[in-house]
Amino acid sequence: MLLESPPRNATGRPPLDVPAKLDEDAFRAFFERHHAELARFAWMLIGERTAAEDIAADAMLAVWRQWDQARRARSQIAYARGIVANLAKARIRAAVRERRRNTLFWQRPDAAVEGPDTAAVLDVRAALDRLPLRRRACVVLRHSLELSERETADALGISVGTVKSQTSKGLAELRRLLGEPGEGPARAAIRNGVGP
Structure with missing residues (x-):
């Protein structure tokens, strides 16, 4: 029985720019060394542990997908921290927009608008x-x-x-x-x- 090779994109690379086996080992070592630190950094930025874990996981996925670029960066951990900071900023902005929508939804039209609690x-x-x-x-x-x-x-x-x-x-x-x-x-x- 012949095994099929994984699907390739137009550039001949596997989808999502999946790293080769040697890069996979390097990424795995990077993940084990830095995941907890990135989760702590995310928590310090947003103050919610579950969301921070999600952000750290999403950041590691982004680093994995961009491993060739991350590997060439002056500092791989700095590259990953930048992704965490951007993801945290996006999450905070989304939460602010959601709060505004909820406030507007529950506000009575004739009620005086109070400052945020x-x-x-x-x-x-x-x-x-x-x-x-x-x-x-x-x-x-x-x-x-x-x-x-x-x-x-x-x-x-x-x-x-x-x-x-x-x-x-x-x-x-x-x-x-x-x-x-x-x-x-x-x-x-x-x-x-x-x-x-």
Whole structure:
């Protein structure tokens, strides 16, 4: 009985640019070394463990499909982190759009529009959630994952100068939000019973 070779696309390659056997072993090693780190990074960006696992899995699938390109990148992990950051950004934007649709759906036409129900900022996680995505990503990569400015720039596809600026602004905003224990504006707002 003859075994059929896998289907090929117009370029003669297997569909989805599936890597050859040697590349498969290299990718498997990459996956085992970095999947958990990518899941933690995604969690730091979006704050939801299940969604973070999904993002990490989707990012690894994207890396697998683009393994030739990822392999040629200056840093494979930076390449993968960039994919995670983009997927997290897309997920956050989709969630914001969904919330807006739900709010509009449940709003009574004559009801006054109130501001969003913001949670009190009691810890670093909640404060991080308030930062813009790029700023949050810079702070997380630099200070949680302890990447260099260059590695952070490569992961996010931005310049080193932008990393420095966004990290500095992000840390300043975190300091403002958290302040001294019991003294920050968010905590004062909580104490006074109003949202930050």
